Amino acid sequence: MPKTLACLDIETTGLSPDRDKIIEIGVAIFDFKERKIIKEFSTFINPGVAIPSQVTNLTGITDADVKTAPKIADIKTELEEFIRDYPIVGHNINFDIEFLNANGFEIKNLRLDSIDIAHIAFPKTDSYSLEIIGKILDVEERGKHRALSDVKSNIEILYKLFDLYFSKTPDIKNILEKSASPWKEVIKIASENCKTFKLNQKKSVAKSQKKVSFEEDKLLAEIADLVPENFIEENPENKTIICAPEIENGIHEPANYLEQKLFEKFLQKETFTPEETVFALKIIPLIGDREIARNELTLPQNGKDLWWDFACASLPENIIKKLTTDKTILISHRTLAKIALQMPELIEGSTLIILDADELFEHTRESLTVRYSMKRLGESDTVTMLFAHLGIMAEKYGEGFEFKLEEHHFDTPEWQKVATLIEKLPQEDRVVKFLNKSKKYSENLNLSIRIFEDGTPLLTITPLNIGAFLEEKYWSKAKRIQLFSSTLTFAEESPKYDFIKSSLNLPLDIKITPSDEKKIYIEKTSSDLEKLMEKEEKPIYVLTGSQRACEQIHAESALNLKNAGIKLLAQNSSGGIGKIKSMLKETPGKTVVVGTYDFYKQAKPEIKTLIIFRIPFPHPNAVQIKCPEAEKFKKYALPATMIKLKKIGLKAEKIISLDGRMPEYL
Structure with missing residues (x-):
């Protein structure tokens, strides 16, 4: 079990290992279990090129600092002997090691990225940068973007991250035993040697000092800045649906909720990849009697991909109950579009209040857009052939990475093969049914094929008749409608509100409430x-x-x-x-x-x-x-x-x- 680790950081002239140069290296060998630094290594490196001004701005390192410093080749042997075969810790450590290997090194040591531990300890935070995490944990600032200073901060941050996590987390030995994470053994040491640690919680500042009639309701307190006082009725007669662009609280679309039964089944796996380990350890402390929502988490890219494996396909039962029983509900623009398709009875006879109405068109279109990947449709020979033909079509008729299908493309032999394969897919799935309906040209739909860097195609279907959708699903069903935004027109628009009314297909008698339509001088x-x-x-x-x-x-x-x-x-x-x-x-x-x-x-x-x-x-x-x-x-x-x-x-x-x-x- 490794208890001696190396922590490494470098400063460079840019972000490309192939083009840019190293200008500083800092390393510390430390005893993780005893929490003490054993020895340090630090040096400027002469890059042989001028240091860009933005790098000097970031690090403070100038051409004068590196003028008499050794070349990277001159310290290669010394650095390799210093690091030996210790596991190497760093914040985004792949960046540092790839730079060193591009400059003549062959470092094959185990890599331990401390961003993984930051993600585990903090389910959600604005930033996982070393600088911001250090401030949250009250780690002394030793000097921003200087190699050895960052190394010492990284080591202290690592201790505090583990202490914070194990101060609140149940037993995770079962996960670690089956994990392929490079952190596996270090996490075991941390779990056995953690110290009690609590964050220095600063007093939270309220988003708004404005009083609303629902002052104690955190859902409505969230939108206090978006609406005038007394805008929303207290104890409304009809169900009131308040719809905002983005919400923290309130009700989200199904895919924003974790399907806990799927997650519990996932925890019974025989093995966990490094990415699955971080994902599991991040979510385990949140498991309880309530729903876990995607907006409660800040996920790394591979975690975002994993989320879809456990996202709800339909709204959880307790959320449906809340939708049907609560007199006032807060949802996002995107969620309202999903509700209109799947539970239209909720809008029937309701009071519908649209906040930031100028953004409703875009958000509704985004919500109704469907993207088809091989993973989404499931692995089968038919799906493989379908996407192969999509790729062939994009290569033959498209230019660049995205290809938009025009009317004549639907008559080509390539698309006819695609259409035939679509018909062979299982039609029970709602998204497959929509795909089948969309295989013929329609002036109300835009179909495009995007090719990713790995050559994988993505088929995207975007509806174009958003105004007609809103008219049918929202305006014709709600009993009372009110639109609100900080602005819904501009100085040169004539007649006023023409864009909003025409793009949203608004009824003539709908009430529009802008907070301020004064002219702004430029x-x-x-x-x-x-x-x-x-x-x-x-x-x-x-x-x-x-x-x-x-x-x-x-x-x-x-x-x-x-x-x-x-x-x-x-x-x-x-x-x-x-x-x-x-x-x-x-x-x-x-x-x-x-x-x-x-x-x-x-x-x-x-x-x-x-x-x-x-x-x-x-x-x-x-x-x-x-x-x-x-x-x-x-x-x-x-x-x-x-x-x-x-x-x-x-x-x-x-x-x-x-x-x-x-x-x-x-």
């Missing part, structure tokens, strides 16, 4: 973006049209702004959404965030100034509506984008546009 300028980021009031959000633009702005301006005492955070370049949210909270008055509209929606940062670098019009292929191609921009892309911009603009005190296409008012 200051148009051709000034240098970096100067604007430096002088305007912060926090600032710089809105771009693409992730590439975010990366470019960060690379060009991060170091200069840092020297001016300003923190520049960019989508992906500075970490994930959770990490950026946490970093923004530290120094909001000195921070600029650069991101796309979708990033803003997820991060929801508080801002003083909005800088529109590029208007985020959707790509023409992304506009999937039942409409002549030439009219898509005017009827959908333009009004939808202006409303999105106004929603962000209402959160800012000042709006500046560097895009000359921007109107003077929103």
